[in-house]
Amino acid sequence: xxxxxxxxxxxxDMIEIQQLSYRYAICADAKDPAGVVAxxxxxxxxxGEPIEHEQLIQRFAHSMTGSAVCILNVGNTLIDIDPDDPDxxxxxxxxxxEAEVEFGKRWLIQQIVYHDKYLRLDGKWRFAERRHLxxxxxxxxxxxxxLPPSDAAELTDGKGxxxxxxxxxxxxxxxxxxKDHY
Numbered sequence: 001x002x003x004x005x006x007x008x009x010x011x012x013d014m015i016e017i018q019q020l021s022y023r024y025a026i027c028a029d030a031k032d033p034a035g036v037v038a039x040x041x042x043x044x045x046x047x048g049e050p051i052e053h054e055q056l057i058q059r060f061a062h063s064m065t066g067s068a069v070c071i072l073n074v075g076n077t078l079i080d081i082d083p084d085d086p087d088x089x090x091x092x093x094x095x096x097x098e099a100e101v102e103f104g105k106r107w108l109i110q111q112i113v114y115h116d117k118y119l120r121l122d123g124k125w126r127f128a129e130r131r132h133l134x135x136x137x138x139x140x141x142x143x144x145x146x147l148p149p150s151d152a153a154e155l156t157d158g159k160g161x162x163x164x165x166x167x168x169x170x171x172x173x174x175x176x177x178x179k180d181h182y
Contacts, residue, residue, distance in 0.1 A: 010081065013089070016125045017079050017118055021093045024127075025072035033060035041119045041126040048129070067099040079118075087120040088128075098140075111135035111144075113162050134160025 001009070020039050027035035037056045044051060046059075064070070075094040082088040097110040112134055119128040136144040137157040150158025163169045173181050 009086075013081060013086075013120075013125065014079055017089060017091060018077050020118070020125060020127060021074045021077060021091075021095075021114070021116075024130075025074050025095065028060070028064070028072055029070055031064050033057045033064060036060050039127055040130075041121055041128050044127060045117075045129040047131060067101055068103065070097065070099040072097050089118040089125075091116040091118060097137075107140040108137055108157060109140055110137040111162075113165075133162050133165055135162040136160055 024036055024039055027033075027039070034057055037053050037060065040053065040056060042053065044053075044056070046056070051059075073096045075096065077091065077093045079089055079091040082090075091114075093114040093116060095112040095114060097108070097112055099108045099110070100106070101108045112132060115131040115133060116127060117129040118125050120126075134150065134156070136147055136159050137150065138144045138147060139157065144159070147157065147159040150156045150160055173179065
């Protein structure tokens with residue numbers, strides 16, 4: 001393959017992988033758990049553990065019942081294709097979620113980061129694993145500063161595991177122990 005063809009293939013892969021996150025968001029907003037799961041590889045994993053598609057469908061259906069209306073807006077996306085295996089890639093995807101929770105009693109805002117692993121099977125990119133991490137969740141209009149911690153990621157309020165999840169974030173602030181940070 002020529003260098004130009006490799007570059008075109010890389011660009012096509014980037015677009016197809018980005019489309020997975022967009023399709024995920026739209027299927028989730030449309031309450032289509034089977035549509036979400038169709039984006040996953042047959043041997044996908046959830047937080048490192050193998051999970052069957054039927055289990056994923058049930059998990060997404062259950063999660064979707066927590067909110068009558070959910071709006072996922074995909075933002076920053078960074079994808080790295082494995083240089084040793086061009087059928088594998090990893091990605092970091094930012095997402096803002098707005099959701100009605102407690103059946104009309106609250107409007108929740110979340111800032112989410114997905115850490116993804118992708119796999120190309122039969123010429124199509126799929127999620128091999130999707131890790132849902134939370135910066136924060138707060139009622140609309142409430143400042144996200146000084147929220148109580150939350151160990152749950154989905155439709156919850158509180159401070160999540162981001163940005164402390166990143167080793168570089170922790171190392172940076174270790175150099176400034178006298179400074180207050182998130």
